[in-house]
Amino acid sequence: MKLAATDPEGExxxxxxxxxxxxxxxxxxxxxxxxxxxxxxxxxWWHGPVVPDVYAQPWGQGASPIPDLGEPADLSAxxxxxxxxxxxxxxxxxxxxxxxxxxxxxxxxxxYDPDDSGRCNKVISPADLAAFFGEEYQRLTGEPIETExxxxxxxxxxxxxxxxxxxxxx
Numbered sequence: 001m002k003l004a005a006t007d008p009e010g011e012x013x014x015x016x017x018x019x020x021x022x023x024x025x026x027x028x029x030x031x032x033x034x035x036x037x038x039x040x041x042x043x044x045w046w047h048g049p050v051v052p053d054v055y056a057q058p059w060g061q062g063a064s065p066i067p068d069l070g071e072p073a074d075l076s077a078x079x080x081x082x083x084x085x086x087x088x089x090x091x092x093x094x095x096x097x098x099x100x101x102x103x104x105x106x107x108x109x110x111x112y113d114p115d116d117s118g119r120c121n122k123v124i125s126p127a128d129l130a131a132f133f134g135e136e137y138q139r140l141t142g143e144p145i146e147t148e149x150x151x152x153x154x155x156x157x158x159x160x161x162x163x164x165x166x167x168x169x170x
Contacts, residue, residue: 011094011095012065012066013065013066014062014063014064014065014066014095015054015055015059015060015061015062015063015066016047016048016063016095016096016098016099017095017098018054018060018066019047019048019049019050019051019054019055020048020049020090020095020098020099020101020102021086021087021090021098022038022042022049022051022054023042023048023049023051023102023107023124023129024086024090025037025082025083025086026038026042026126026129027107027129027130027132027133028082028085028086028133029078029079029082030126030129030130030133031129031130031132031133031134031136031137031145032078032081032082032137032145033078033082034130035078036126037079037082037083038051040052040053040054041053041123041124042123042124042129043111043120043121043122043123043124044107044108044111044112044113044120044121044122044124045112045119045120045121046112046114046118046119046120047099048098048099048102048103048108049102049107049108049124052121105132106128106132107124107128107129107132108124110128111123111124111128
């Protein structure tokens, strides 16, 4: 499973696409499990949700395709499921389709408050992501998300930046 690989049926994986997919992976994983997929913050930026630690990488910005940098780390079943489901559903969207979609959603809309220069770096909290994606799940299925231990409760652990690098293939 490589998030950073070029999709042979679609457009290449660019930083814009990757940041949006990371947002969706994090949001759905939080909603399904109550645990973040990765420990890095997501912020509301001009082009939508961005993971600043990923943006800081040499290939984390711009429009060039992200190079294939190897196999991901070992992932739990929940982590694989979240990534696979997000990829299955969102791969059909173009980079700007994903940008438009994230701009229409509450986590970005409620946090994007630019300064006079148009910049914003407000953190989209894991709790806000879990709440939004939990509501999305209920809207789509008609059922609330419940785990073996009851309703989802957000915890504060997740993959480290090094582990995240391995997950996305960089």
